[in-house]
Amino acid sequence: MADNVKKIVLAYSGGLDTSVILPWLKERYPGCEVIAMAADLGQGADELDGIEAKALASGASKCIVMDLKREFAEDYCFKMLSAGAIYEHLYLMGTSIARPLIAKAQVEVARKEKADAVSHGATGKGNDQVRFELTYMALAPKLRIIAPWKDSSFELTSREAAIEYAKAHKVPIAQTKKKIYSRDRNLWHISHEGADLEDPANEPKDNLWVMSVPVSKAPARGEYVEVAFKRGRPVAVNGKAMAGDELVMALNEIGGRNAVGQTDLVENRLVGIKSRGAYETPGGTILYEAHRALECLTLDRETAHYKQLVALKYADMVYNGQWFCELREALDAFVASTQRNVTGTVRVKCLKGRATVAGVTSPKSLYSGKLASFTMGSEYTPSDATGFIKLFGLQMRGRGR
Numbered sequence: 001m002a003d004n005v006k007k008i009v010l011a012y013s014g015g016l017d018t019s020v021i022l023p024w025l026k027e028r029y030p031g032c033e034v035i036a037m038a039a040d041l042g043q044g045a046d047e048l049d050g051i052e053a054k055a056l057a058s059g060a061s062k063c064i065v066m067d068l069k070r071e072f073a074e075d076y077c078f079k080m081l082s083a084g085a086i087y088e089h090l091y092l093m094g095t096s097i098a099r100p101l102i103a104k105a106q107v108e109v110a111r112k113e114k115a116d117a118v119s120h121g122a123t124g125k126g127n128d129q130v131r132f133e134l135t136y137m138a139l140a141p142k143l144r145i146i147a148p149w150k151d152s153s154f155e156l157t158s159r160e161a162a163i164e165y166a167k168a169h170k171v172p173i174a175q176t177k178k179k180i181y182s183r184d185r186n187l188w189h190i191s192h193e194g195a196d197l198e199d200p201a202n203e204p205k206d207n208l209w210v211m212s213v214p215v216s217k218a219p220a221r222g223e224y225v226e227v228a229f230k231r232g233r234p235v236a237v238n239g240k241a242m243a244g245d246e247l248v249m250a251l252n253e254i255g256g257r258n259a260v261g262q263t264d265l266v267e268n269r270l271v272g273i274k275s276r277g278a279y280e281t282p283g284g285t286i287l288y289e290a291h292r293a294l295e296c297l298t299l300d301r302e303t304a305h306y307k308q309l310v311a312l313k314y315a316d317m318v319y320n321g322q323w324f325c326e327l328r329e330a331l332d333a334f335v336a337s338t339q340r341n342v343t344g345t346v347r348v349k350c351l352k353g354r355a356t357v358a359g360v361t362s363p364k365s366l367y368s369g370k371l372a373s374f375t376m377g378s379e380y381t382p383s384d385a386t387g388f389i390k391l392f393g394l395q396m397r398g399r400g401r
Contacts, residue, residue: 005029007115008146011106011132012036012063014051016173016182017121019058020162021148023169025119026059028153034119036060037109039102042069042187042245058171066105069187073244074233076101076323077188081287082232082342083335084295084307085315090263092281092288093318094189099128100323103135110143117144124149127270131321138324159194185210187248189261189281197276200266204278211256211280215353218259222351224358225254227290229346232339234287248283255282258350270320286355290346293357297365298341307338 008025012018018036025034036055040048048065055063076097087093103120110118118136122128129147136145148154156162159180166173182194190211196202206214228236235241237250255261261282269275295304310331317328344362348355370379 005032005117005144005146007033007035007113008117008119009035009037009106009110009113009115010060010119011102011121012038012051012055012060013121014038014047014054015121015184016159016162016166017123019054019171019173020156020165020169021119021121022055022058022060023171024148024154024156024165025146028148028151033061034059035109035113035115036063037106038063038065039098039105040065040067040069041072041098041101042249043185047185054172058169064109066109068101068105069245070243072098072101072187073248077248077284078233078244079332079335080314080318081234081284081291082339083314083331084288084292084311085318086288086311087315087319088265088267090265091267091279091319092189092261092263092284093315094186094279094281094284095184095191096127096131096319096321097188097323098184098186099131099321100135103132104139104324107136107140107143110140115143117146119146119148122147122149125269125271125273126275127319127321130270131323134321135324181208183210187245187252188284189279192278192280193275197278200276204262204264208278209259209262209280211252212259212262212282213257215259215262218352219257220352222349223254223258224347224349225251225286226345226347227251227287228344229291229294230343232291232335232342234290248287251283251286255286255350255355256280258282259353260350260355261285262353286348286350289355289357290348290360291342293346293360294342294344294362297344297360297362297367299338300366303338307335310334 010018010022010025012022022034022036038051052063052065080093080097106118120132122132133145136143156165163173180195181192184191192208197204206216226238227234234247237247242250261280261284263279265279266274266276314331322328341364343364344360346357347359349358370377376382
């Protein structure tokens, strides 16, 4: 079987897992060409600088770096934002939403390079293996999928073993046995897993946070930021129009210096395992709070309540890697319809780890000051409520008898 594989496109991040998988693929499939495909999703120069040289030194025939930042923000993160999708109350799914885009780009490279296989570094215990492979199946079902962590000959069954393998093969890595957190960073967030976090009894340490300062070191005075939306999509920060990726980066700076968006969560993985992770999503947290406030002003009650049900399903689909399926596309059509009037500006106060709405305006507002006022006026006849309440409570009266 190994002899049938002539060219593999590996989703390559330069992190520990893919750094050791690249030379492992060369050993496992002798004579096979391995192309490293790295996605620039806004993870920063620290991760991308020198990634091509590193991939080539590790055995790749070439390294293709694709700039996907704007597509990631506008076609993935903002769709998720408009849907209001949050997994298990807290997780804004920065890793989940990125995987289908990376896999899509990987498939595009595989087609262009006439490769016969794609590979990823996701472990056999995690969610990412599902997200990558479902995308491969949806977009290129004929491509062979090589998942080393599920290969019986793959002996690197721990991060410590991977570090030793890297040393033996002279593969440069940033991780050490003392600094062994598994991190995934992009424009939207950074996740932290492993080491002391594997015990839910341990509080995340102050030096864990990367995109934001610890709450204890955040300024004592709040910082205000205004976010403008058009049809449910964020378009400007503090009056300045920006492209999606630039907008998220600007909010990351503001939220980060105020410790906004830090989450500590024990979540239920799709594969049935509970896992503990710490997440930083500073800009995304500001956007979710702002978007929610604007919807409160512009959506009618029935649409708003039904959209909450859709948001739960949408979150499950993103988390489970079901991005390229008909139901997600259908849900997007529903969400887009609900966002027609979600236009306006929201003022958010960032203070000591919290992002709270400090004011919202919209030309499409359904809010009526006269109706909401305690002062009775011609817009509302109180006696009308008598018959409404009698009918609404008819069954309860009958049961009470």
